[in-house]
Structure formats: structure tokens, C-alpha cells
Amino acid sequence: IVEVEARSLPMELNEKGGVDNNGFVQNEVFDDKETDTGGQEEMPKTCSVDVDPMAVEETVLKPYAGMPKEVLLKFSSQARYRVTREILFWLIIAASLSLVGATIAIIALSPKCLDWWQAGPVYRIYPRSFKDSNMDGNGDLKGIQEKLDHMTYLNIKTIWITSFFKSPLKDLGYGAEDFYDIDPIFGSMRDFENLIAAIHDKGLKVIMDFIPNHTSDKHRWFQLSRNRTGKYTDYYVWQDCMQAAGSVIPPNNWVSVFGSSSWQFDDVRKQCYFHQFGKEQPDLNFRNPAVQQEIHDILKFWLSKGVDGFSFSSVKFLLEATHLRDEPPVNKSQNGESITAYSQLYHDYTTTQVGLHDMIRSFRQTMNEFSREPGRYRFMGSDDDEKEDIEATMMYYGTPFIQEADFPFNFNLINLKNLSGNSIFEAVDLWMKNMPAGKWPNWAVGSPNAARISTRLGKEYINVMNMLLLTLPGTPVTYYGEEIGMENIASENVSEERVNSDPVATFPGKSPMQWDGKVNAGFTEGNSSWLPVNSDYESVNVEIQRAWSNSTLGVYRALSSLRNSELPLNRGWMCYLWNDSNVFVYVRELDGLHRVFMMVLNFGQESTIDLKAIVPDLPSEAVVRLSTHFSNTGKAVNTKRIKTEMGEGLVLEYKTAKPVHTMEAFQGKCFVAEKACYSRALNLLYANC
Numbered sequence: 256i257v258e259v260e261a262r263s264l265p266m267e268l269n270e271k272g273g274v275d276n277n278g279f280v281q282n283e284v285f286d287d288k289e290t291d292t293g294g295q296e297e298m299p300k301t302c303s304v305d306v307d308p309m310a311v312e313e314t315v316l317k318p319y320a321g322m323p324k325e326v327l328l329k330f331s332s333q334a335r336y337r338v339t340r341e342i343l344f345w346l347i348i349a350a351s352l353s354l355v356g357a358t359i360a361i362i363a364l365s366p367k368c369l370d371w372w373q374a375g376p377v378y379r380i381y382p383r384s385f386k387d388s389n390m391d392g393n394g395d396l397k398g399i400q401e402k403l404d405h406m407t408y409l410n411i412k413t414i415w416i417t418s419f420f421k422s423p424l425k426d427l428g429y430g431a432e433d434f435y436d437i438d439p440i441f442g443s444m445r446d447f448e449n450l451i452a453a454i455h456d457k458g459l460k461v462i463m464d465f466i467p468n469h470t471s472d473k474h475r476w477f478q479l480s481r482n483r484t485g486k487y488t489d490y491y492v493w494q495d496c497m498q499a500a501g502s503v504i505p506p507n508n509w510v511s512v513f514g515s516s517s518w519q520f521d522d523v524r525k526q527c528y529f530h531q532f533g534k535e536q537p538d539l540n541f542r543n544p545a546v547q548q549e550i551h552d553i554l555k556f557w558l559s560k561g562v563d564g565f566s567f568s569s570v571k572f573l574l575e576a577t578h579l580r581d582e583p584p585v586n587k588s589q590n591g592e593s594i595t596a597y598s599q600l601y602h603d604y605t606t607t608q609v610g611l612h613d614m615i616r617s618f619r620q621t622m623n624e625f626s627r628e629p630g631r632y633r634f635m636g637s638d639d640d641e642k643e644d645i646e647a648t649m650m651y652y653g654t655p656f657i658q659e660a661d662f663p664f665n666f667n668l669i670n671l672k673n674l675s676g677n678s679i680f681e682a683v684d685l686w687m688k689n690m691p692a693g694k695w696p697n698w699a700v701g702s703p704n705a706a707r708i709s710t711r712l713g714k715e716y717i718n719v720m721n722m723l724l725l726t727l728p729g730t731p732v733t734y735y736g737e738e739i740g741m742e743n744i745a746s747e748n749v750s751e752e753r754v755n756s757d758p759v760a761t762f763p764g765k766s767p768m769q770w771d772g773k774v775n776a777g778f779t780e781g782n783s784s785w786l787p788v789n790s791d792y793e794s795v796n797v798e799i800q801r802a803w804s805n806s807t808l809g810v811y812r813a814l815s816s817l818r819n820s821e822l823p824l825n826r827g828w829m830c831y832l833w834n835d836s837n838v839f840v841y842v843r844e845l846d847g848l849h850r851v852f853m854m855v856l857n858f859g860q861e862s863t864i865d866l867k868a869i870v871p872d873l874p875s876e877a878v879v880r881l882s883t884h885f886s887n888t889g890k891a892v893n894t895k896r897i898k899t900e901m902g903e904g905l906v907l908e909y910k911t912a913k914p915v916h917t918m919e920a921f922q923g924k925c926f927v928a929e930k931a932c933y934s935r936a937l938n939l940l941y942a943n944c
Contacts, residue, residue, distance in 0.1 A: 366931035366942040369826060371460050372564065372634040372661060373695055373929070375412030376725065376815055377732045381703050382419050382441055384767045384786065385735055387779035394767070394778070394785075396442040400450045402770075403457055405797065409738060410815035413634075414454060415566060417703060418464040419447075423471055423535065429464070429568065430471040430536035434553045451561040462564035462634055463557065467550045468572045469536040476549075477537055481524045486545050491537050492529035492575065496520055503527065508581040509605055512597050517605075531572045531605065541573045541614065551621050558625040564634025566664065567618065571639045571647075574611050576604035607647055615651070615659045636697075637663045645689045652694045662697050664732070668723075669705050674712050676858050680834035683727065687829070687926045695928050700724050701734030707764045710743040715902035718810045718883035719856050722904035725814040726843065726854050728829045728928055733811075736768055739800050740807040744789050771798035805885040813881055817906065822933065822940075823852055828916040830925040833869050837862040838899060844914040846944045847933035851914060853877060853907040857899040867895040870915065877907040 318330050330336060386398030396419070406414060419441045420431035437447055454461045470477060479487035496518065497504040505518035511531055518527040519534040528537045539546050554565070582600040584591065594600060615637070622633040637651040637660040653659035667682040690696055700708055700720050708717050717740040724731045743763035767784045769792040770777030775784050776792035789795070800808035818824045827845035834840065837859030843852045855864070867873050879890045883904045892907065899905060916925040932944035 361939070364941040364943060366826075366940050367929060369929060370632055370634075372413060372462075372632075373730055374825075375410060375730075375819060377413040377415050377462075377730060378406055378409065378411040379415040379417070379699075379702075379732055379734045381417050381735065381765050384765050384778075386768060386770070387781065387784070390779060390781035391440075392779050392781050392784045393440050395440070396437070396446040396450045400446075400453050403453055403459070406459060407457055408801075409733075409812055410819050411459065411733075413460045413462060413563070415462050415732070416464070418466070423473060429466040430469060430533070431466075432471040432473045433475070434470075435556060448560065455561065460563040460634075462566055462636070463562055464568055464638070465554075465557075465565045466568040467539070467541075467553075468569045469530065469532060469538045472535050472537055476539075481521050481528075483524065489540055489543050490546055492540050493524065493526045494518070494529070494579070496527040507579050508591055508594060508600070509575075510582075510594060510597050510600055514597060515595050529575065531569070538572070538575075542577070547614070547617070551617070554618065554621050555625075558622070558633060562633075563631075564636070564661075565622070566636045566638045567615070567660070568638040570615060570637055570651075571606045571611065573614060574608035576608060578604075580604060612650060612653075612659060616653070616657055619653075619659055635660050639663060645685055649689050649691060652691050655691070655693070662695055662730070664699060665697050666699060666702065666705075668698060668700050668720075669702055671712075674716065674858050675836045676834045676839040676856070677836055679723065679839045679856070679858050680831065683839075684831070690928075693928070696727070696729030697732060698724055698727050698729060699732035699734070701737040701764070703734070703765055705764060707734075707741055707743050708737055709740050710764075713902070714740065714742075716858065717807055719858065719902050719904040721807070721811050722814055722854070722881075722883060722906070723839075723856055725811075725818050726824060726852070726906065728827070728843070728926065731818075734764075736766075738808055738811040739769065739795055739797060741766070741769060741795060742789055742791065744787055769796040771796050809885070810883055814906075817881055821852065822848060822931075823850070826927075826929045826931055828914070828925050828927045830915040830921050832866060832915070832921075833864065835862075838864060840864070840866065842915050844916055845931065845933050846914070847935065849910045849912055851909055851911055852880065853909065855897055855899055855905040855907065857901060857903045859901065861898070861900050863896055863898045865895050866897055870918075872911065872913050872918070874909045874911060877909040879905055880908040881906040 318326075331340075380399060381394075382396065382399060383394045385394040386402050387394050388397035388401060389395065399414075399416070418429050418431070419437055421433040421436040421438045422429070422431050424438070424440070437444055451461060476487055476490045479485070480490045480493075494506045496506065503518075503520040505516045505527060507518075509517045509529075511517040511533070513533055517530055519530060519537075520527050530537050541547060557565075581591070582602055582604050584594060585599055585601060589599065619635055622635050626632045639648065639651065648663050651660045651663035665686055667686055668679070671678055671682060686696055700723075705711065708720050712720065717737070721733075721737070724733070744766040745763065766786050767776060767778035767788050769789065772793040775781070776788045776796055777798070778784055778788060797808065800806035803809060823843040823845040827843045827848075830842050830844070832840040832842060832853070837857055839854075839856050839858060841854055843854070853866075855866075867875065873894045875894060876891050877894055879887050879892060882888050883902070884900075887905070892905075894909075897905070897907075915921050916927070930944070931940040931942065933940055
């Protein structure tokens with residue numbers, strides 16, 4: 256046996272043809288340094304060691320940690336490594352392509368997501384009556400900000416604020432004195448900016464009223480126009496008037512919406528100006544391009560402030576015929592001099608003139624300029640109530656190729672002349688069967704210009720009307736106070752001073768919001784409010800109803816929560832099943848989802864109906880998912896005998912593999928907007944059913 260020092264072994268192996276292991280290079284360098292150090296004793300002499308060449312070869316062929324590139328390449332070229340590597344490579348490629356393909360397929364097949372203005376209820380506020388923050392008796396913008404939690408409690412998605420421009424407050428404040436400023440009664444521009452920020456912080460959106468048709472006679476434009484100053488000379492519609500026996504003879508028989516001639520003589524300009532509404536609200540001349548540009552600039556100003564959309568009011572009045580012919584009377588035998596009411600004429604020359612919709616499309620284009628940022632689509636609604644001409648109303652949707660309003664606001668349910676299951680069906684069907692394909696419906700049951708539901712229809716119907724509103728397809732619009740069943744105030748409670756300051760504001764449906772049972776219903780901490788609070792405020796208010804689950808507020812909140820959580824109520828089919836003098840029955844379904852919601856709403860007297868006879872494929876039982884009488888919720892009902900009391904509403908739920916909209920007997924009675932289908936396997940929606 257030959258004794259060999261360990262540090263001489265690598266050198267000897269190298270001489271024998273062994274392979275350098277670069278993983279030990281540092282140690283070799285260290286050893287070299289030790290070897291080269293002068294003054295140390297010489298390295299011991301090495302001895303030859305017999306090594307089996309086959310053993311060396313076997314050692315070389317085994318991979319080891321830290322092997323150099325040259326050795327690694329020898330192994331990588333071997334079949335067992337190369338094939339494995341190629342299999343893994345192609346598996347990764349295939350998986351990547353599959354993932355990309357699946358993503359593209361999901362995007363291509365997925366239905367369009369509902370936009371923010373489609374996703375939930377809109378809450379309409381008359382700001383002067385909502386909440387007073389500074390004790391002056393008038394609601395204001397800070398007051399709205401204080402009560403934003405109320406909106407989130409109701410599952411509201413959008414707040415619609417009626418006009419708050421600087422104004423003499425004639426006609427709800429729509430005759431603006433300055434389109435670029437806030438009326439001091441509501442606060443300041445800083446208050447508005449803070450309100451917008453607070454609304455957005457809560458994930459809500461805000462739209463505001465805008466009436467471009469006219470201004471106040473106090474507006475700077477009108478003062479310059481009446482003095483024939485520069486470009487403002489033709490900002491309004493002026494015509495020469497004849498004078499005889501000390502009275503003014505207008506250019507024609509046109510009558511204003513509020514009655515009497517729509518022409519008013521101006522002592523400064525010595526001409527008559529045209530006004531479709533009050534004489535304090537002169538109409539702008541929209542045939543003047545400079546006026547059109549002014550309106551676009553106003554829109555851009557508020558959009559840049561963060562407003563999410565507009566409700567354009569009274570747009571059908573924007574243009575008048577230039578020939579100034581007399582409008583034809585409804586009663587041809589009536590003496591022309593006796594015509595003083597708006598309803599006595601056909602308004603062929605003062606509404607919906609040629610070029611009107613081109614102008615509305617131009618407004619839409621301005622809105623679109625601010626809609627390019629993801630998630631910041633700007634909504635456009637039109638607030639024209641064409642009561643007798645549904646086709647004219649539908650024109651505001653635009654065409655399949657040219658968009659106008661996202662929807663014209665629908666007041667069919669407000670304009671009901673009588674209440675019954677049949678009249679409700681007719682109001683709903685009138686809109687749905689005339690709405691252009693692919694468009695989105697909307698519904699309202701209250702408005703600043705109408706009596707409240709409790710007064711108009713009766714207290715017993717407030718809950719069932721809210722159930723109708725929140726279960727129909729489309730966007731529901733709730734007027735403030737309807738969620739607690741507020742009633743009109745008695746008109747004799749409105750003082751003469753208030754009547755003179757705001758004629759339309761005397762509508763008793765604009766009384767202060769009833770927040771609690773304290774003095775002035777929690778609307779103001781001041782001594783009085785601008786309009787009297789309803790005398791029932793101690794029992795009808797938000798605070799007391801939040802503590803009572805079966806209250807009107809409790810029913811409203813339960814309905815809005817159900818609507819938000821159930822796909823069929825969001826974007827599914829609606830099919831009419833039955834209507835008579837007492838009840839209106841319809842279902843909401845979604846392709847691929849076997850759960851169906853059936854609404855049985857009573858707008859008349861107590862009724863019992865056999866729905867199994869009307870739809871033989873209905874299951875024999877359904878469960879009450881929600882009732883206006885909370886005690887019935889969760890009960891099972893026999894579909895052969897569904898009983899409802901006066902003003903009662905039921906949301907029934909059942910399962911079926913044969914939805915109503917696929918039944919031949921109900922073709923033509925079913926409607927869908929933003930169609931989508933549900934895949935139970937993938938738990939997602941897709942477009943092509």
C-alpha cells in the first residue's frame with residue numbers, strides 16, 4: 256500500500272487523463288497559492304497509482320452537480336433527455352395556446368356586461384326638498400352628501416339630481432340664469448365638487464338635469480340680445496309684432512305650455528320673443544350655430560367636473576318652423592281668438608321639427624368624447640313625455656347605426672288614467688312592443704311633476720307598485736320619498752309667497768323628505784322649511800321604517816337586494832302570463848338557468864287565479880320568495896289556486912326545464928334586452944344560446 260497525500264491526488268488524476276471538475280476550481284487556486292509560497296517546504300513527491308480506465312469512463316458518464324457546459328452538452332444530446340425535453344416543450348406550447356384560445360372564446364361568447372346605468376335603480380332627488388344642511392329651510396348639495404348612506408342602504412346605483420343651476424327658480428329652476436354656476440340656495444361650486452367626489456367614493460354615479468331649450472330672462476345672453484349686442488342679437492327667437500289699440504298682436508296663434516300666447520313683447524328691443532313655457536323663459540334660437548356651440552361648451556364644462564350623465568329635458572321644443580304658420584286647432588269650429596290652452600292646438604310647427612334628431616346626435620357625440628376612458632361611459636337620457644305618440648318617443652333611442660339617448664325616460668306608469676291589472680299590462684306592453692330591438696327599457700312611478708303614488712293610487716298600492724318597478728326588465732327610477740310611501744301635502748298649506756316664487760313647485764309631491772320623527776321630520780334643524788312637512792311624518796319616516804322589516808322601506812330594500820342578486824331579474828326574459836281587472840302576472844327567466852321568478856301583482860280587489868290552467872307545464876307548487884306581506888315569505892303556494900289580497904304582490908320562485916319563453920303559446924308575449932345565457936357547467940354567462 257502506497258501512502259499518497261490527498262492534495263496531490265487531483266494532479267495525478269489529471270496526469271492520468273481524468274476530467275477537470277470546475278466545481279473545485281476555487282480549491283485548486285487556493286492549493287496553488289499554498290504551493291507557490293516561497294519559504295515553505297517542498298511538496299511531497301507523488302507516486303503512480305494504477306487506475307482502471309473503465310471505472311474512470313463510468314464516472315465521467317454520470318451527471319453531477321456543478322458540471323461544466325461541455326459535460327452538460329454530452330448528456331443533453333442523449334435520447335432519454337432530448338425526448339423528455341421536447342415533450343415538455345410541446346406540452347407547454349399546447350397549454351399556452353389552449354389558454355389563449357379559451358380566453359378568446361370566452362371573450363367572444365360572453366354577453367356585453369351591463370353598464371352602470373343598467374345595473375341598478377336610479378334615485379331621483381329634488382334637491383330643495385331632500386336635506387337642509389345650513390338651517391335655512393332649503394335642501395342643498397351638502398344635505399345630499401350627508402345622506403349618501405341612505406342610497407347605499409337602498410342598493411341605489413345612480414343619483415339623478417334635478418336642476419340646481421343659478422336661477423330665479425321658476426319652473427323647477429329650469430330657466431337658468433347662469434349654466435356655469437350653482438344657485439346659492441343649493442351651495443357653491445366647491446360643494447358640488449365635494450358631492451361628486453363623495454358619490455364616486457361610494458361607487459355611485461350621478462346624472463343631472465339639463466334643459467337646453469330656454470334660459471331665464473335674467474340670463475346675460477338675453478340681456479345682450481334684447482339690446483342687439485354683437486353675436487347675441489339672434490341668440491333668441493325674435494319677431495316683429497303688430498300693435499293695435501294699445502295691445503300687442505302676436506305673429507301667430509302659437510300657445511305656450513302654460514297657456515296663453517307664446518309671444519311676449521319686449522319694451523327694450525320693441526319686438527316679441529318666443530317662449531314655449533313661461534314668459535320669464537325665452538326660447539333659444541337653435542338655428543343659430545353659435546347657440547349650438549354654447550350648449551356643447553356647457554356640456555363639456557360639467558362633464559369635466561365629473562358628472563356621469565345628463566337627462567336632457569324638453570328637447571322636442573328645440574326647433575320651431577320658420578314659416579310661422581298658425582297651428583291647426585283640435586276643434587276646427589272653435590273661434591281662433593278663444594284658443595288659450597296648449598291642449599287646444601296640434602303642435603305641428605313647434606315640436607319635433609326636421610333637424611331635431613341631428614341636434615340630439617350632436618349632443619351624443621359630445622358625450623362620447625368623455626366616454627373613452629374605461630369605466631367612465633357618460634349616460635344620456637331624454638326627458639320628453641310624448642303621451643299620445645309612442646313612436647315619436649322611441650325615436651330618441653336613435654337607429655341601429657346612429658345612437659342618440661341611451662333611453663328616453665318612460666312615464667307610462669305615471670300617466671295611468673285608472674289602476675287595474677289590465678291598465679298596468681297595457682302601460683308595460685306599450686313600451687316593450689314599440690321599443691327598438693336591442694334597446695334598454697326603463698320605468699318610473701314617481702316624478703316631481705306628478706302626485707305621489709300613495710295619493711294618486713292609494714296607500715294600499717305603494718308596495719305593489721314598487722314591486723312592479725323593481726322586477727320589470729330595465730332600469731327602475733325611484734323618486735325620493737316613494738321608498739317610504741310619502742304622500743302629497745295639502746295644497747292649502749302652501750303660502751301665497753311660495754306660489755308666486757315657484758308656480759310649479761306648489762305641486763304637493765315636492766314636500767321635504769321625512770327622515771325621522773323629530774321637528775320638521777329631520778329635514779332641517781331650522782325653524783321652518785321652504786314647504787311644509789307632511790303631517791304624517793311621525794309615522795312615515797326613514798328612521799322608524801328601518802326598524803320595522805315589514806315597512807314600505809323594508810319591502811323596497813328587500814326587492815332591490817333581490818334584483819341585484821338574481822340574474823333573471825337583471826337581464827332575463829319577461830313573459831306575460833295573465834292580466835285581468837285585478838292582477839298582472841309575468842315571469843322572469845334566463846336561458847340555461849332552471850330557476851324562474853313569477854310575479855303575481857294585485858292592482859284591484861282580492862283575487863284567486865289558476866295559473867296551472869293557463870300554463871299547463873307549470874309545477875304544481877311554487878315558493879314565495881318575497882311578498883309585500885312579509886309573513887307570507889317562504890310559504891309554498893299551489894299554482895292552481897294563487898290568492899292575492901288588494902294591493903298584494905308576490906314574487907314566486909320555481910324550477911323548470913321548460914321555460915315559458917320557449918313555449919309556442921307565448922310567442923309574441925316575451926321580450927328580452929341584452930340577452931344572455933347561463934352555463935351551469937362553467938358557471939358563467941355566454942351570448943350565443
